[in-house]
Amino acid sequence: MTTINDIAKMANVSRTTVSRVLNNGYASEDVRKRIMRVVEETGYIPSLSAKSLRTKKSGVIGVILPKISTETASRVVSGINEVVAKKDFQILLTDTELDKQKEIDYIRLLQSRHVDGIILLATNVNKQLTDTIEAAGLPFISLGQDLPGVTSIVYDDYHAASDVINMLVSHNHQKIAFIGVGEEDPSVGKLRRMGYLDTLTKYNLSIKEEWMAEGDFSIESGYECAKKIIKNSEGELPSAIFAVTDRMAIGAMEYLREQGFNIPDDIAVAGIGASTMSKHISPSLTTVDYFNKEAGEKAAQLLLAQMKKKKEKEKFIQTYRLIIRDSV
Amino acid sequence: MTTINDIAKMANVSRTTVSRVLNNGYASEDVRKRIMRVVEETGYIPSLSAKSLRTKKSGVIGVILPKISTETASRVVSGINEVVAKKDFQILLTDTELDKQKEIDYIRLLQSRHVDGIILLATNVNKQLTDTIEAAGLPFISLGQDLPGVTSIVYDDYHAASDVINMLVSHNHQKIAFIGVGEEDPSVGKLRRMGYLDTLTKYNLSIKEEWMAEGDFSIESGYECAKKIIKNSEGELPSAIFAVTDRMAIGAMEYLREQGFNIPDDIAVAGIGASTMSKHISPSLTTVDYFNKEAGEKAAQLLLAQMKKKKEKEKFIQTYRLIIRDSV
DNA sequence: ATTATATATGGAATCGATTACACAACCATA
DNA sequence: TATGGTTGTGTAATCGATTCCATATATAAT
Structure with a gap:
């Protein structure tokens, strides 16, 4: 490895000057040219460890x-x-x-x-x-x-979740199930759940334990959550499922499709994330783009x-x- | 920032010893403990720039x-x-x-x-x-x-592409279109195309310019390529389309679906990549997993x-x- | 001609670690 | 008691840059 000292020697200047030329270019025309030529020829690359140590x-x-x-x-x-x-x-x-x-x-x-x-x-x-x-x-x-x-x-997790519910309600859904994640995650776990709960309450809609399940972000867990929700609510099926992530929503859709439910006529689904997939699966998934x-x-x-x-x-x-x- | 020198002073040893203790732990029980205690207390973190410069x-x-x-x-x-x-x-x-x-x-x-x-x-x-x-x-x-x-x-781009064609042929496809990318990319652009061409030749199937298009990896370009292929081949439509990436395959499927083609009955589609999406769109996409x-x-x-x-x-x-x- | 000012360059300390080498203290062996 | 081997620790050089300060030279101002 060639160092700044080598360059200095070869260009017949001090390493101070080499450093200056390379950083601000401050030097006489002559010297600068001489140095640059040597730099080119040798393919000198300054050591960023040394630089970092110093600066x-x-x-x-x-x-x-x-x-x-x-x-x-x-x-x-x-x-x-x-x-x-x-x-x-x-x-x-x-x-x-x-x-x-x-x-x-x-x-x-x-x-x-x-x-x-x-x-x-x-x-x-x-x-x-x-x-x-x-x-x-x-x-x-x-x-x-x-x-x-x-x-x-x-x-804005709270309002995003809330808006999803608003939209579902405006599509005449009253029975809305929920697929969430653990509360250690304040944003995805807590806020989105609160948005869901508060908005249901606002509309005076019933909140049922059987309609709520907790996944782990994966598509598979969305599938399992949907299964659990459908199984647990034999008497009264939800008419929509809101999953806090697209991946879980997609897993849920898969289960529903498998069980012969028509989406959205039997059960509607919405997610959050605007994943590429959400756009290209069918039916395409209603979701929230977080940019x-x-x-x-x-x-x-x-x-x-x-x-x-x-x-x-x-x-x-x-x-x-x-x-x-x-x-x- | 506390440095190794600070630690040395506080523990009443030389920095050499500190360095040794931290790297191999070589020192007397007493000294080691003294040093580690100081390290803990101060929250000392060695500078990796310095270390990197030296080593x-x-x-x-x-x-x-x-x-x-x-x-x-x-x-x-x-x-x-x-x-x-x-x-x-x-x-x-x-x-x-x-x-x-x-x-x-x-x-x-x-x-x-x-x-x-x-x-x-x-x-x-x-x-x-x-x-x-x-x-x-x-x-x-x-x-x-x-x-x-x-x-x-x-x-193994060549054989992967070739195997896709083999499979399509075994599904009774004779008229197989192709969506590729530029040849600057030896693997995706060249080899996969060669696999396609050679295998068609092997089976004595016709290679038509109108059935080949070039995209840029994007879903949109897949869509456009499919459009181009369908438009250009009015007389004789292909019965299958092989796209060298899943994304382009998915774009193509979108166009076909829009135009009312049934996949796979009217036109089959295959890609490469085993993207998550390939599994979850419908119909699910035949593809190659590259691990x-x-x-x-x-x-x-x-x-x-x-x-x-x-x-x-x-x-x-x-x-x-x-x-x-x-x-x- | 003298002083002041700007411009260009070099000397040497410095950043924070590692490591070759020297040395001291200790114990064991002959 | 002299010799040699261990074990533990320190001294000082080194890695490759940057940068403060001093100095030399040229130019301008008085």
């Missing part, structure tokens, strides 16, 4: 995902990347596999790698997590969960801004859009 | 993708991550957006970041690319394209092996599996 900046931003291979995650990452790549930052990717200890470990790891900032897609929210973030003292953005003390971009990529872009922009100038915690609510399709 | 190892492996937000990419990355995370490596992610210059730039960039190895999902293959790889002198794996001089994992995640895992394993001990170029052919579903 405390790495040009890397850390992204912590709950799970890499989901459509949401990949859209968000794509949005983030689009923004940061323009400023010559790269992304260091970590995957917690939904393990809350790893969320914390990775923050510390990224810190030790001197990343310039972190974007976290949290699933669990707890004190230890926020303490670790606090201690890291890095520019930090939380996406998808509102973290105390941390600038957050959140989806994940835009959220990723926004997160990246906020992070870059925060890297320039530390700011107070802010909270941004990402807009959403209800997409009404054939499944209702 | 020439970063614990990071670079991944270069043609496009982040595709199912293939996210499966592969997930496979890679699963393997390398176990060995405490992280992934530095870059996205070329299908730009061949960026493929080269990113290799150099990753090199300057002292990544310990690179996994590249190339789309374009050219001399400059292989030269850059050669020059980087890093452990390197190419996934999806066979790169001269570089250990590669390739999908992308496993390919990612394999790539990671090979890379780790190569990091231990430089090896000759090898070429691995990833297995595939034909999944016959309702669309044929």
Whole structure:
């Protein structure tokens, strides 16, 4: 490996000058040319470890995902990347596999790698997590969960869920079942469920335990939840099922189709997420678009801004859009 | 930030000892305890930039993708991550957006970041690319394209395509249309097309220009290609369409459905990729599973092996599996 | 001609770790 | 008691950049 010292020697200048030329180009015409020629010839690439050690900046931003291979995650990452790549930052990717200890470990790891900032897609929210973030003292953005003390971009889960119910009611549905996830996840688990419950209450519709089931984000769990709901409510079947994610909605549709139910005539289905699939299955799935990529872009922009100038915690609510399709 | 020197002072030892304790734990019981206590108390995190500068190892492996937000990419990355995370490596992610210059730039960039190895999902293959790889002198794996001089994992595109045609023929299809992509992409563009053409020839089936169209991987382009094929072949419609990717196959299905064709009775459709969607649309799509995640895992394993001990170029052919579903 | 100012360059410290080498203390063996 | 081997610890060089400060030269102002 050629180093800055080699270049300096070959160009007959000090390494100080080489560094300056490469960073701001400050030098006499003559010297600059001489240096650049040597750089070209040798194919010299500066060591970013050395640079980072000295400057405390790495040009890397850390992204912590709950799970890499989901459509949401990949859209968000794509949005983030689009923004940061323009400023010559790269992304260091970590995957917690939904393990809350790893969320914390990775923050510390990224810190030790001197990343310039972190974007976290949290699933669990707890004190230890926020303490670790606090201690890291890095520019930090939380996406998808509102973290105390941390600038957050959140989806409007409550109103999105609520709007889905509004829409179902306006389609004359009175008996609406629910497929949710665990409450450790404040956004998807709690808020969406609250949106569902509160809106039913608003319309004075009955809330039945038998019409509620809890899955784990997977298509299969959606299938199982639908089965459970249908089995448990022999007397009175729901006329619609609202699943808090598209994948679970799609699993539910599969079960219903298998059982000979017509969607939407016998039972309507709605999800959240605007997955590619939702558009292309049949009947196409009514869902909520959360603009994940835009959220990723926004997160990246906020992070870059925060890297320039530390700011107070802010909270941004990402807009959403209800997409009404054939499944209702 | 507390440094190793701070720890040394506080524990009343030299930084050498601190380093040793933290790396191999070599020290007397007494000293070790003293140091660990201070480490705990201060929450000391060693600087990986400094470490990397000294050791020439970063614990990071670079991944270069043609496009982040595709199912293939996210499966592969997930496979890679699963393997390398176990060995405490992280992934530095870059996205070329299908730009061949960026493929080269990113290799150099990753090199300057002292990544310990690179996994590249190339789309374009050219001399400059292989030269850059050669020059980087890093452990390197190419996934999806066979790169001269570089250990590669390739999908068996030719035979996969060929098998799709075999299967269609065995379902009594004689008139098989084709939706492909550009030939700059040796694997998807060239090999899959050759598999199609050669197999038609083998069966003595006619190859018609009107039955062939070229898309760009997107669902929309699949739709357009199907339209073009149907329009151009007024006299004699094909009885099956083979698209080289699931997304294009799904686009094609959409057009056919719109036009009132029954799938598979009027026209059968097959794709490649085993996307999640292929399983859940209706009719479910016949496709080829390339085991992308496993390919990612394999790539990671090979890379780790190569990091231990430089090896000759090898070429691995990833297995595939034909999944016959309702669309044929 | 002298002083002040701008411009271009180099010297040397520094960032935070690792590691080759030296050395001291201790115990065991002959 | 001298010799040698272990074991534990420290000294100092090193990795490859950046950057503060000093200095030399050229140019402008008085």
